[in-house]
Amino acid sequence: MVGIANESVVFFGHLSELYQLAKEGKIETKLQGSHTRPCKFWTAMKILSGIKNTIVIAHGPSGCAFGVKQAYKLTNCRNSGSPYESIITTNIDEKAIVYGGEKELKGAILEVDKKYKPDVIFVATSCATGIIGDYVDAIVNKIKPKINAEIMAIHCEGFAGEYRSGFDLVFRQIVQLMDKPDSESRSRLANSVNIVGGKMGPERTEIETDVKELRRLIESMGASVNAVIAGNCSLEEIKQAPSVAVNCTLCLDLGYAIGREMLDQFNTPLNSTILPYGISATERWLREAAKHLHLENEAEELIKREYGAIRIEFEEAKKYLAGKLAIVEGHDAIKSLSIAHMLERDFGMRAVIYNFHPWSTQARETSIDYLLETGLDPEILITKGTLAFGKYEAMVQTENELMEYLGDLNPETTVYFGSSMSFPNIPVVDLNAILNRPRFGYRGALKVAKCICTALEYSFRPRSWVTKKMVFPENSGLCSAQSLTPKLAQDLPDCTVYAGRERGKCMMS
Amino acid sequence: MYDELKFDNCNHSKDPMVGCALEGATGVLAGIKDISIVIHSPQGCSSTVSAAYDVHEIDFTKRKVACTRLFETDVVMGASSKLKNLIKEADSKFKTRAIFVVGTCAADIIGEDIEGLCRNIQPQINAKLIPLMAGGFRGNLYDGIELGLNALFPFIRRQEEKIPDSVNLIAPQANLNPTWWADLKWVRETLEKIGIKVQAVLPHDTSLEELDNAGLASANILLSHDAGYKFGLKMQEVHDIPLILSDIPLPIGLKNTARWLRAVGNYFGVEEKVEAIIKDGEDMAIDVLRRRGLMMIPRYRNCRVAVSADATMGIGLTRMLFEELEMIPELLLFRSPVSDSQLLLENELIDMGISPKVVFSADGYQIKQSLSENCVDAVFGSSWEYYLAEELGIKFVFDVFNPTNRQNYLNRAYFGYEGMLNFLENVANDWEMALRSKHINWEEYS
Numbered sequence: 001m002v003g004i005a006n007e008s009v010v011f012f013g014h015l016s017e018l019y020q021l022a023k024e025g026k027i028e029t030k031l032q033g034s035h036t037r038p039c040k041f042w043t044a045m046k047i048l049s050g051i052k053n054t055i056v057i058a059h060g061p062s063g064c065a066f067g068v069k070q071a072y073k074l075t076n077c078r079n080s081g082s083p084y085e086s087i088i089t090t091n092i093d094e095k096a097i098v099y100g101g102e103k104e105l106k107g108a109i110l111e112v113d114k115k116y117k118p119d120v121i122f123v124a125t126s127c128a129t130g131i132i133g134d135y136v137d138a139i140v141n142k143i144k145p146k147i148n149a150e151i152m153a154i155h156c157e158g159f160a161g162e163y164r165s166g167f168d169l170v171f172r173q174i175v176q177l178m179d180k181p182d183s184e185s186r187s188r189l190a191n192s193v194n195i196v197g198g199k200m201g202p203e204r205t206e207i208e209t210d211v212k213e214l215r216r217l218i219e220s221m222g223a224s225v226n227a228v229i230a231g232n233c234s235l236e237e238i239k240q241a242p243s244v245a246v247n248c249t250l251c252l253d254l255g256y257a258i259g260r261e262m263l264d265q266f267n268t269p270l271n272s273t274i275l276p277y278g279i280s281a282t283e284r285w286l287r288e289a290a291k292h293l294h295l296e297n298e299a300e301e302l303i304k305r306e307y308g309a310i311r312i313e314f315e316e317a318k319k320y321l322a323g324k325l326a327i328v329e330g331h332d333a334i335k336s337l338s339i340a341h342m343l344e345r346d347f348g349m350r351a352v353i354y355n356f357h358p359w360s361t362q363a364r365e366t367s368i369d370y371l372l373e374t375g376l377d378p379e380i381l382i383t384k385g386t387l388a389f390g391k392y393e394a395m396v397q398t399e400n401e402l403m404e405y406l407g408d409l410n411p412e413t414t415v416y417f418g419s420s421m422s423f424p425n426i427p428v429v430d431l432n433a434i435l436n437r438p439r440f441g442y443r444g445a446l447k448v449a450k451c452i453c454t455a456l457e458y459s460f461r462p463r464s465w466v467t468k469k470m471v472f473p474e475n476s477g478l479c480s481a482q483s484l485t486p487k488l489a490q491d492l493p494d495c496t497v498y499a500g501r502e503r504g505k506c507m508m509s
Numbered sequence: 510m511y512d513e514l515k516f517d518n519c520n521h522s523k524d525p526m527v528g529c530a531l532e533g534a535t536g537v538l539a540g541i542k543d544i545s546i547v548i549h550s551p552q553g554c555s556s557t558v559s560a561a562y563d564v565h566e567i568d569f570t571k572r573k574v575a576c577t578r579l580f581e582t583d584v585v586m587g588a589s590s591k592l593k594n595l596i597k598e599a600d601s602k603f604k605t606r607a608i609f610v611v612g613t614c615a616a617d618i619i620g621e622d623i624e625g626l627c628r629n630i631q632p633q634i635n636a637k638l639i640p641l642m643a644g645g646f647r648g649n650l651y652d653g654i655e656l657g658l659n660a661l662f663p664f665i666r667r668q669e670e671k672i673p674d675s676v677n678l679i680a681p682q683a684n685l686n687p688t689w690w691a692d693l694k695w696v697r698e699t700l701e702k703i704g705i706k707v708q709a710v711l712p713h714d715t716s717l718e719e720l721d722n723a724g725l726a727s728a729n730i731l732l733s734h735d736a737g738y739k740f741g742l743k744m745q746e747v748h749d750i751p752l753i754l755s756d757i758p759l760p761i762g763l764k765n766t767a768r769w770l771r772a773v774g775n776y777f778g779v780e781e782k783v784e785a786i787i788k789d790g791e792d793m794a795i796d797v798l799r800r801r802g803l804m805m806i807p808r809y810r811n812c813r814v815a816v817s818a819d820a821t822m823g824i825g826l827t828r829m830l831f832e833e834l835e836m837i838p839e840l841l842l843f844r845s846p847v848s849d850s851q852l853l854l855e856n857e858l859i860d861m862g863i864s865p866k867v868v869f870s871a872d873g874y875q876i877k878q879s880l881s882e883n884c885v886d887a888v889f890g891s892s893w894e895y896y897l898a899e900e901l902g903i904k905f906v907f908d909v910f911n912p913t914n915r916q917n918y919l920n921r922a923y924f925g926y927e928g929m930l931n932f933l934e935n936v937a938n939d940w941e942m943a944l945r946s947k948h949i950n951w952e953e954y955s
Contacts, residue, residue, distance in 0.1 A: 031552075033575040033595045039553025057522065061614060061645030063529025063557060069873075070560075074912060077896045084896040086524035086873050097618060097646050107521030115518040115874060127551055128614040128646050131584060158551035159579045159615055389575070389602040396570060 011382040022361040029358045039158035043166030046199045050230030055118040057088045060126025065089035080202035113147040119235040120150045130157030171258035178242050185243035192224045192244045197255025198231025213438035222298045242266035246292035253334045253367040276440045278342025306442035317449035322348035329418030330356030333364045340378040352379045421471045423463045427455035511867040524873030526844040529645030533653020535561035538609050540712030545573030545603040550613035552578045573603040600634045607637040617644030654736035668724035675706040677726040680737030684821045685910035691920035703782040724748045731755050734820035738849035760924045762829025790926035815840035817890035820847045842871040907939045
């Protein structure tokens with residue numbers, strides 16, 4: 001280990017070793033009291049917000065619905081100009097806490113059906129109504145014949161599970177809305193795929209996003225996309241979803257729950273691989289999809305064509321990078337692992353993931369199992385700042401420990417893949433910056449290559465003292481969410497926040 | 510006076526425009542320096558606390574928040590020891606002088622005795638522990654602000670003597686101006702200009718010393734028509750500090766600013782100083798508008814408008830729009846219940862001789878319905894109303910309130926004379942942009 005004083009290091013080794021230690025209880029895997037993530041209600045809502053013409057009735061006090069409305073619904077409008085969508089609260093008060101909120105819920109369902117005429121009504125429970133034990137399932141079942149919309153209860157009380165359990169719960173449940181495939185529907189959609197594991201809703205319209213790139217690749221191969229579930233999909237698309245040739249995961253971690261459920265229930269094949277960052281991951285993603293679409297030849301042609309289009313610049317970048325050390329910010333576990341995979345496999349670099357919280361080994365267990373099976377086992381560095389009490393995404397300590405670690409490293413042989421709001425004296429490549437997209441596919445690989453080349457080309461320029469002082473002023477540092485544009489400020493609840501930016505944030509939308 | 514609109518299918522379902530009591534309560538605490546918050550809740554409620562800190566634009570490194578992260582077993586078995594341990598950890602790591610221990614829905618309903626627990630472990634804790642139950646079901650954002658303000662009483666020392674010509678400013682954050690800090694600054698600077706000392710702001714960037722000495726103020730001024738009124742009355746009762754100016758609109762527009770200033774002048778006997786400020790302010794504002802805003806006159810005159818805001822902005826704005834800009838306030842949509850300012854609103858409308866349609870505690874559905882069923886040319890609102898009105902084909906939507914799509918690098922007041930110009934500048938720019946239609950087939954004209 002270079003550079004970093006041993007007393008600052010909590011763990012330095014491979015992912016598999018960390019995983020083993022976590023399993024044996026030899027490293028703390030609980031999040032500290034200051035390290036909160038969204039709760040199950042929030043993550044459930046994030047998926048439900050990606051289904052068009054549905055109304056979620058958040059059965060509880062107004063705050064739960066209001067938070068979701070600000071974070072997701074408003075962002076959807078801002079991202080894409082999509083219509084304003086309501087999210088409803090039953091607005092229960094102290095009286096309802098004492099006597100039950102069932103009357104409010106019944107009334108709300110009937111009112112919502114009349115005034116919004118949605119395709120589906122989702123009734124989402126909150127902590128308050130979960131604890132008082134309102135019999136939501138019975139109400140929903142009883143009221144079904146009286147309303148036009150389809151209706152489904154989602155038990156996503158904030159206390160009822162870890163952060164990601166809300167994603168899994170909703171993904172598994174919306175499978176119940178799907179129609180059993182028959183020969184007619186299978187033949188109609190034989191040339192289609194679903195992209196599963198999306199969330200929130202419409203994408204930003206003004207940039208080339210990762211989902212758009214996957215869609216382009218699928219279509220260039222001669223197939224089509226039935227739906228991005230749940231990224232602005234309709235009930236109709238969901239209903240016919242099981243009849244497609246294959247489900248392709250957008251995010252291995254998020255897409256696996258619904259893909260697995262659809263495989264079990266309807267035998268819909270699942271193409272679940274690592275996030276398609278870089279060439280080798282993209283090739284695996286495409287070939288697996290092509291197998292089920294019976295478009296293997298077309299896929300090979302596409303692969304050849306796509307690589308041909310980026311080859312010169314890509315290989316130029318690769319020359320710079322082979323054998324160099326990449327420090328990859330690890331706040332977003334799956335993304336950092338996928339980036340490490342790309343850097344090792346495509347660019348021949350050595351990747352070290354920094355600031356990977358051991359909590360992720362449990363929260364992302366399924367994905368990590370898969371990645372280890374594929375032979376991906378990057379090095380992980382965890383310093384004390386990551387586990388310190390106090391918000392680790394917003395701690396000067398982790399920045400200082402990073403600087404300490406990088407202190408003795410050669411800026412000519414080390415590249416930092418992380419937020420441009422970190423200020424190491426080595427080239428910084430910020431793959432979350434809005435202009436550095438798409439990151440998936442061949443164009444993504446080229447974009448990454450170009451970002452790297454640009455970072456190296458301008459590494460002679462010291463980082464701006466102005467921006468550094470903006471982020472790390474004396475005696476404080478790391479601004480608030482107010483410093484974000486309105487478009488981004490509302491994205492906060494589902495990301496690890498660093499200086500109010502989406503450092504390590506899963507930017508699937 | 511006004512015609513209160515009623516809606517079908519809105520008795521049980523609400524598309525909320527304001528948050529819950531937790532956000533309001535922690536939004537008060539976030540305005541106090543050198544305190545930390547231990548929140549006894551599932552982890553999602555922490556996002557609400559973050560939002561409250563954002564309201565005060567507080568640096569991440571200065572936020573001291575810890576959450577017990579309640580899960581199912583905690584809900585079933587109780588989580589007192591978890592809370593106890595977290596308080597101890599927060600005390601040793603945060604090292605703040607006070608810790609507010611906040612219970613949210615889950616802790617509140619399962620009956621966690623936060624008050625008793627704080628009392629029991631206080632001897633082992635360096636920080637002063639203040640328990641506060643703020644389950645979301647206890648009300649809306651504004652109710653929460655009252656809860657939060659109430660939690661400040663233990664810090665305010667009772668003082669027999671009062672400092673003459675000094676005031677506390679209450680609830681500055683209950684205001685939809687996206688940079689409300691500028692309104693607070695305008696009030697503070699204007700008061701100082703006429704020799705009135707601001708003893709404490711309750712709360713924004715307020716130290717525990719300032720809070721301790723808040724009892725020395727000779728008057729309290731409420732900076733919101735949506736929250737803080739009950740606290741003001743209780744301050745009157747407990748600390749013998751009169752609540753003043755709560756019966757007139759806040760200083761929005763020329764006439765309201767003059768009224769507000771004159772009321773301050775009369776109370777403190779500084780009429781002359783106040784008149785000088787009014788004259789300079791009005792001259793400046795009219796002079797600027799003469800040189801840069803003449804087009805306002807034909808554009809705005811008899812334009813039928815909807816105002817979708819809180820009472821803090823909405824009540825004052827109505828007079829400015831009607832009397833000073835010659836607009837016609839057709840619809841007043843208040844996000845808050847306007848319970849403590851109802852009389853003020855009625856008096857204002859009677860005085861102006863207008864009878865707009867009004868909605869209290871307006872939700873998203875009611876705002877949209879009101880806009881679609883009433884003939885309005887323009888809407889004053891936030892980015893919410895911008896999207897709603899756009900969908901309905903209303904061309905002129907002024908994105909002037911929170912949440913906004915507008916970028917403000919510099920804080921801009923809406924209170925006072927420059928405040929009026931700031932507001933009108935935003936309106937003028939949005940108006941100008943709205944006239945750049947994408948739907949004109951310009952080739953026809955080439």
